[in-house]
Amino acid sequence: MRSSIRQALALLxxxxxxxxxxxxxxxxxxxxxxxxxxxxxxEVSMQAIQERWMGDxxxxxxxxQEHFDAGHVPGALLLNEQKFDEQLFGLLDTLQAxxxxxxxxxxxxxxxxxxHVLERLKQTLPVENAFxxxxxxxxxxxxxx
Amino acid sequence: xxxxxxxxxxxxxxxxxxxxLTLGVPAxxxxxxxxxxxxxxxxxxxxxxxxxxxxxxxESACSCLSAELDKAEYRPGEEGTGTAIFKxxxxxxRHEKFVIATTDxxxxxxxxxxxxxxxxxxxxxxxxxxxxxxxxxAGPKSCLVQFTGDExxxxxxxxxxxxxxxxxxxxxxxxxxxxxxxTPKTTQDITMGALKIETNSAIAKYRHQxxxxxxxxxxxxxxxxxx
Numbered sequence: 001m002r003s004s005i006r007q008a009l010a011l012l013x014x015x016x017x018x019x020x021x022x023x024x025x026x027x028x029x030x031x032x033x034x035x036x037x038x039x040x041x042x043e044v045s046m047q048a049i050q051e052r053w054m055g056d057x058x059x060x061x062x063x064x065q066e067h068f069d070a071g072h073v074p075g076a077l078l079l080n081e082q083k084f085d086e087q088l089f090g091l092l093d094t095l096q097a098x099x100x101x102x103x104x105x106x107x108x109x110x111x112x113x114x115x116h117v118l119e120r121l122k123q124t125l126p127v128e129n130a131f132x133x134x135x136x137x138x139x140x141x142x143x144x145x
Numbered sequence: 146x147x148x149x150x151x152x153x154x155x156x157x158x159x160x161x162x163x164x165x166l167t168l169g170v171p172a173x174x175x176x177x178x179x180x181x182x183x184x185x186x187x188x189x190x191x192x193x194x195x196x197x198x199x200x201x202x203x204e205s206a207c208s209c210l211s212a213e214l215d216k217a218e219y220r221p222g223e224e225g226t227g228t229a230i231f232k233x234x235x236x237x238x239r240h241e242k243f244v245i246a247t248t249d250x251x252x253x254x255x256x257x258x259x260x261x262x263x264x265x266x267x268x269x270x271x272x273x274x275x276x277x278x279x280x281x282x283a284g285p286k287s288c289l290v291q292f293t294g295d296e297x298x299x300x301x302x303x304x305x306x307x308x309x310x311x312x313x314x315x316x317x318x319x320x321x322x323x324x325x326x327x328t329p330k331t332t333q334d335i336t337m338g339a340l341k342i343e344t345n346s347a348i349a350k351y352r353h354q355x356x357x358x359x360x361x362x363x364x365x366x367x368x369x370x371x372x
Binding site for chain 2: 064069074080081082083084085086088089092095096106107108110111112113116123124125126128
């Protein structure tokens with residue numbers, strides 16, 4: 001009986017060690033603490049955009065011109081950190097007439113460009129209901145936009 | 146049983162080994178000159194850990210900054226060289242930016258390369274936006290334009306984009322300071338406009354500047370409800 005328990009424990013230990021080693025070595029092992037990060041105060045998710053506004057929003061693309069040219073949300077306006085004033089100048093009529101929520105996106109979860117553009121936009125013009133898209137372009141692509 | 150212990154020992158030691166990519170400095174500083182359109186720099190770093198590390202990707206938090214590393218793998222103790230390019234465009238002042246390298250080492254899955262971009266201000270407009278609220282008195286408001294570069298500049302022309310405002314400007318310090326005063330005709334309608342300020346700067350990118358003005362609804366407290 002004791003022998004069986006010892007063997008079972010040894011097998012369990014080996015299996016655990018193998019799992020641990022796999023996690024330690026695997027190049028794309030997920031972090032053990034990985035959880036869904038909560039939305040920041042200035043962020044909205046794709047789900048919220050659909051639920052709250054039925055997707056009827058004004059999209060602003062905060063990526064560089066080359067990425068915008070390669071593909072963007074239909075109807076999105078280009079406004080990035082590089083040419084902020086110049087591009088904003090071209091958007092004044094649209095923003096003056098706009099009544100929709102403004103959603104700004106950049107490349108992905110790690111890029112900060114959309115947040116910087118949002119901050120500068122709010123500093124420059126009295127825009128209301130403007131948010132950063134959580135997950136950026138990657139989230140848009142995942143949603144099939 | 147000795148074989149079993151050896152396996153455990155090997156597993157434990159391999160789990161302890163890790164890569165550690167480090168810069169020799171806290172941050173890489175980039176200081177372009179006023180006329181620079183972009184600035185490039187190289188930087189050194191080291192794998193200070195005891196395990197070879199493979200770089201899986203590089204992602205910049207700012208599209209203004211791109212970086213490349215000279216190799217994809219770095220052995221323990223090996224030094225690497227990176228190249229960073231910063232597109233200056235209209236950036237002004239001191240900015241902190243990051244490039245994130247993803248690695249195959251679970252102990253250091255991401256290595257954050259810290260950059261400080263310090264762009265000298267040549268034109269400073271304060272405030273950048275003149276703002277009125279609907280129903281406010283249609284009184285004048287002013288912004289100060291300062292030319293803080295090595296060479297003085299002059300404003301040669303100002304053009305507003307809306308007919309709802311009148312403006313005037315005067316030179317306070319020759320080639321250095323100007324005061325632009327804008328007066329709306331009414332504050333009844335929502336307006337977002339700009340003043341196109343043309344200068345005689347020798348550097349092309351400073352020849353056209355913008356100041357903004359707006360007439361908007363007074364914001365209600367907590368008006369922008371969080372979805």
